[in-house]
Amino acid sequence: MEATNTEEVHLRHVETDVLIPKMMREKAKELCADKVDAFTHCCKESGILMAFKCRKENSALKDCLIHHYQNPGFFEECKQQYIQEKLEYEKTGIPAKHRVQKLPASM
Numbered sequence: 001m002e003a004t005n006t007e008e009v010h011l012r013h014v015e016t017d018v019l020i021p022k023m024m025r026e027k028a029k030e031l032c033a034d035k036v037d038a039f040t041h042c043c044k045e046s047g048i049l050m051a052f053k054c055r056k057e058n059s060a061l062k063d064c065l066i067h068h069y070q071n072p073g074f075f076e077e078c079k080q081q082y083i084q085e086k087l088e089y090e091k092t093g094i095p096a097k098h099r100v101q102k103l104p105a106s107m
Helices: 013-031 033-053 055-069 072-092
Strands: none
Touching: 013 033, 013 055, 013 072, 033 055
């Protein structure tokens, strides 16, 4: 009864509407890291006037993030990654954030 093919895995509503988009946001922030850094730097330099002075950086960041959010291929990539992590959790019982490969002590 265990689904081994990623196409056979049934995703709950919360997974498709909350968890996968959360993963998409995290990955999109990594892919748009240069724009995130530029916006962060501008905000730190501008202080209270950041809403006016950082419009260009904010707009570039939004465009980059929206490009990834609206990309169906990016959604599928994140969905497949989520399914793999879910299947691995079902096998091992260890969440992905706690699963790290341990190096031998002799190294």
